[in-house]
Amino acid sequence: MKLNFFPREREFWLYHLIASSIVAAITAMSGLLWSRHSHFNATLALVWIIPFTFAALTFRWHYKTRQWNRLSMGRLVPLVLFYAAVFAFLMMSLLVLVVMPFFWHDMVQEDYALARNSIGFVSQFILTGSLQLHITVCAWFILYISFSKNKEVKERELTNLQLHAHLKDAQLSNLSNQLNPHFLFNALNNIRFLMHENVPMADDTLVALSELLRYSLESAKHEKVSVAQELEIVERYMLIAKIQHEDRLQFSMSIPSTMHAYLLPPMLLQMLVENAVKHGIENLHEGGRITLRGELEQDRICFHIENDIPQESSLQKVGFGIGLQNIGKRLRLLYGDKMHLTTTNNAHSFIVQLSIPQEKKI
Structure with missing residues (x-):
């Protein structure tokens, strides 16, 4: 059966959007209340859903097409950690490069040290944000794998029950009438x-x-x-x-x-x-x-x-x-x-x- 990059299952989108929205809302509130450059951090937390969704879909695509579900946990866990680290770094870099220019003037006025060491600040911000985002991405990947394996088990059980029912019907047809x-x-x-x-x-x-x-x-x-x-x-x-x-x-x-x-x-x-x-x-x-x-x-x-x-x-x-x-x-x-x-x-x-x-x- 052909696999679509964008899932058609409403259940996937429902769970993904709910989880992403909750994480974005919590991060945005934290940015507004406790961090410097609050408006920038809050905007970053809201916009991140777009590249995060693309990363989730890409992981799902690779997981299905490359049959990672057949891998042992000893090979699957390092793979998830690596993919999550790459996605987190790319997402954070993209978000900073796209969103930060809109808030740079205000950020410099709030913190004059940014003007003297802008490259160091941006690099440190990307690295720190990537580490934090890595945890979220890993959590999503692990949850997706858990749901997928649970669904596979249920489908396998249903298939076995159907096969058992067909076998039972065949046996009954042989033994009766x-x-x-x-x-x-x-x-x-x-x-x-x-x-x-x-x-x-x-x-x-x-x-x-x-x-x-x-x-x-x-x-x-x-x-x-x-x-x-x-x-x-x-x-x-x-x-x-x-x-x-x-x-x-x-x-x-x-x-x-x-x-x-x-x-x-x-x-x-x-x-x-x-x-x-x-x-x-x-x-x-x-x-x-x-x-x-x-x-x-x-x-x-x-x-x-x-x-x-x-x-x-x-x-x-x-x-x-x-x-x-x-x-x-x-x-x-x-x-x-x-x-x-x-x-x-x-x-x-x-x-x-x-x-x-x-x-x-x-």
């Missing part, structure tokens, strides 16, 4: 066969599948959906799953209406139910049951998913499949330590218990 390709293949095959045997059921199944696909795609645009929306898609999924497994699959759902308005990640319950079908019912020759229950507990919403499993199944085979791992990663991205996902199993069933903070759409 994923329908099992095997399930889709079976669903399409079942619809093909139903078209020859039961056209109305084939039509209902096709509608359910299209709604499931649309919900999966559109939910990528939303971080949270209502429990009511999620339950509708669970019903669509189970309609399709029951056609494949027929009487082998028994499903019951008990979610109180008081939970319907709360928010949760899209496809969450569907993925949990799908996991129960895949790792439970599909491994049972005689079929089995899946139950989905929900309840409110203080400031949390809780879900309990239980499915039958073969007696020889183990927690390692059932509990930590890719589906549940993805669900756990997704919930940690969204809720951190505020979510709880646990799995247990016994001889006949596998249980998933989920708890997330209560949240309603504003």
